[in-house]
Amino acid sequence: xxxxxxxxxxxxxxxxxxxxxxxxxxxxxxxxxxxxxxxxxxxxxxxxxxxxxxxxxxxxxxxxxxxxxxxxxxxxxxxxxxxxxxxxxxxxxxxxxxxxxxxxxxxxxxxxxxxxxxxxxxxxxxxxxxxxxxxxxxxxxxxxxxxxxxxxxxxxxxxxxxxxxxxxxxxxxxxxxxxxxxxxxxxxxxxxxxxxxxxxxxxxxxxxxxxxxxxxxxxxxxxxxxxxxxxxxxxxxxxx
Amino acid sequence: xxxxxxxxxxxxxxxxxxxxxxxxxxxxxxxxxxxxxxxxxxxxxxxxxxxxxxxxxxxxxxxxxxxxxxxxxxxxxxxxxxxxxxxxxxxxxxxxxxxxxxxxxxxxxxxxxxxxxxxxxxxxxxxxxxxxxxxxxxxxxxxxxxxxxxxxxxxxxxxxxxxxxxxxxxxxxxxxxxxxxxxxxxxxxxxxxxxxxxxxxxxxxxxxxxxxxxxxxxxxxxxxxxxxxxxxxxxxxxxxxxxxxxxxxxxxxxxxxxxxxxxxxxxxxxxxxxxxxxxxxxxxxxxxxxxxxxxxxxxxxxxxxxxxxxxxxxxxxxxxxxxxxx
Numbered sequence: 021x022x023x024x025x026x027x028x029x030x031x032x033x034x035x036x037x038x039x040x041x042x043x044x045x046x047x048x049x050x051x052x053x054x055x056x057x058x059x060x061x062x063x064x065x066x067x068x069x070x071x072x073x074x075x076x077x078x079x080x081x082x083x084x085x086x087x088x089x090x091x092x093x094x095x096x097x098x099x100x101x102x103x104x105x106x107x108x109x110x111x112x113x114x115x116x117x118x119x120x121x122x123x124x125x126x127x128x129x130x131x132x133x134x135x136x137x138x139x140x141x142x143x144x145x146x147x148x149x150x151x152x153x154x155x156x157x158x159x160x161x162x163x164x165x166x167x168x169x170x171x172x173x174x175x176x177x178x179x180x181x182x183x184x185x186x187x188x189x190x191x192x193x194x195x196x197x198x199x200x201x202x203x204x205x206x207x208x209x210x211x212x213x214x215x216x217x218x219x220x221x222x223x224x225x226x227x228x229x230x231x232x233x234x235x236x237x238x239x240x241x242x243x244x245x246x247x248x249x250x251x252x253x254x255x256x257x258x259x260x
Numbered sequence: 261x262x263x264x265x266x267x268x269x270x271x272x273x274x275x276x277x278x279x280x281x282x283x284x285x286x287x288x289x290x291x292x293x294x295x296x297x298x299x300x301x302x303x304x305x306x307x308x309x310x311x312x313x314x315x316x317x318x319x320x321x322x323x324x325x326x327x328x329x330x331x332x333x334x335x336x337x338x339x340x341x342x343x344x345x346x347x348x349x350x351x352x353x354x355x356x357x358x359x360x361x362x363x364x365x366x367x368x369x370x371x372x373x374x375x376x377x378x379x380x381x382x383x384x385x386x387x388x389x390x391x392x393x394x395x396x397x398x399x400x401x402x403x404x405x406x407x408x409x410x411x412x413x414x415x416x417x418x419x420x421x422x423x424x425x426x427x428x429x430x431x432x433x434x435x436x437x438x439x440x441x442x443x444x445x446x447x448x449x450x451x452x453x454x455x456x457x458x459x460x461x462x463x464x465x466x467x468x469x470x471x472x473x474x475x476x477x478x479x480x481x482x483x484x485x486x487x488x489x490x491x492x493x494x495x496x497x498x499x500x501x502x503x504x505x506x507x508x509x510x511x512x513x514x515x516x517x518x519x520x521x522x523x524x525x526x527x528x529x530x531x532x533x534x535x536x537x538x539x540x541x542x543x544x545x546x547x548x549x550x551x552x553x554x555x556x557x558x559x560x561x562x563x564x565x566x567x568x569x570x571x572x573x574x575x576x577x578x579x580x581x582x583x584x585x586x
Contacts, residue, residue, distance in 0.1 A: 087478065088476070095526050
């Protein structure tokens with residue numbers, strides 16, 4: 021759970037946030053949506069304390085946070101396995117990984133369905149596989165708060181769904197997620213709680229049912245939407 | 261994968277042992293295999309004296325300098341993620357140069373390597389402190405190091421200009437070598453080196469963590485910066501030690517880590533071993549050549565290192581340089 025009050029942040033004379041209140045519930049997938057340039061990534065950086073805003077009151081009760089940025093540079097000349105293992109050298113001073121660590125890497129690769137790429141050099145992975153590799157870093161990191169900035173943007177539809185299913189399963193293990201996504205249809209079927217930032221930089225947060233109304237969506241994106249709702253699911257169409 | 265790496269390390273170890281043999285037992289006074297066997301029990305003849313008083317300490321210093329420079333270069337390249345980063349980046353070369361210049365021209369001391377050592381330590385302390393003011397960053401460190409280097413270099417030039425009678429000695433010493441031979445300083449050098457090596461070994465796994473993109477580690481900023489600063493301090497100390505051992509030797513701190521990476525990838529536990537062997541091997545062979553090529557004239561070691569290093573490095577780049585992409 022993260023609770024932010026009175027967030028104000030101004031950069032290059034643009035007031036991105038003004039006295040904003042943001043709540044990220046525990047054990048849920050919170051989806052952050054909004055048009056380009058309204059400050060979604062900035063918000064993730066503020067939450068992970070990379071950027072210091074002019075004013076903020078933040079209460080948080082997570083053990084550890086993992087922040088996955090949108091663009092990542094990769095070290096050259098190491099395999100996928102070694103890439104994920106890097107994460108284990110963070111805490112202790114040991115030279116060699118334990119069998120437990122190695123088993124964890126195998127497990128995560130199995131889970132992400134890329135165990136055959138274990139010995140492949142990072143440079144030779146596809147961009148979807150690279151995103152999986154970074155996601156794997158989050159899974160082995162022991163974090164219980166994941167901040168993911170468009171983690172599936174390079175994946176095919178099936179893999180996107182698999183990753184989102186995985187996030188869903190993780191919530192029952194006490195892992196909360198805040199994820200930036202552009203596909204509102206997908207997010208409507210997997211998200212539990214929604215935060216939208218409008219072009220005018222107003223913040224709208226709501227549970228799924230209140231969030232997916234044509235009015236709210238039009239507020240955020242500035243165009244008309246048609247929302248078809250069945251019992252649990254929503255289908256959103258752009259309305260022309 | 262690991263099998264291939266083990267083989268490479270074994271080959272490097274063998275090459276290292278060969279160069280060690282060359283450095284100690286070969287040369288104008290060639291001792292050969294017989295002496296090599298004899299040297300295990302001490303005797304008092306001149307040959308043993310040459311070995312124990314000249315060749316052994318010289319080889320030890322060559323090894324220390326090589327290891328220090330290669331490891332420091334590896335550390336700096338790892339933390340800056342820049343292949344051009346080198347051990348002297350924290351103002352070491354000019355700090356050491358200034359120390360050496362002052363010791364010769366102002367204090368008239370023969371103990372110039374100690375002065376060089378402290379010069380290097382002081383300048384890197386300055387650079388690290390300045391780059392830590394108002395939010396630490398490695399890029400800032402590189403630029404401040406550059407500025408301090410230029411600033412001290414101008415002071416060195418000034419000192420050389422005002423005392424032209426000693427400028428030849430100065431130039432000779434500033435180009436690096438293993439000739440300064442004091443038993444006391446050798447002891448403290450070895451001791452300091454062992455301490456530095458232990459710290460370096462402790463920090464090696466952290467390089468495997470820091471190879472991840474710095475944006476990924478940004479959420480653990482405090483921890484990341486703590487490791488970075490620790491590594492930079494150890495690296496500065498290692499390069500200062502190399503000045504203590506062999507004066508200012510450029511280039512080796514860039515090429516040893518790069519060649520290691522071309523051979524072994526980016527697992528720093530392997531690179532640690534490989535840098536130790538390649539760095540010391542390189543200085544041992546260079547020193548061997550410096551001693552024998554135009555005997556009895558000894559060419560400054562720094563010249564040989566650069567003269568040999570450049571072609572070797574270009575050779576590796578043409579063969580295995582595909583990993584360097586823009």
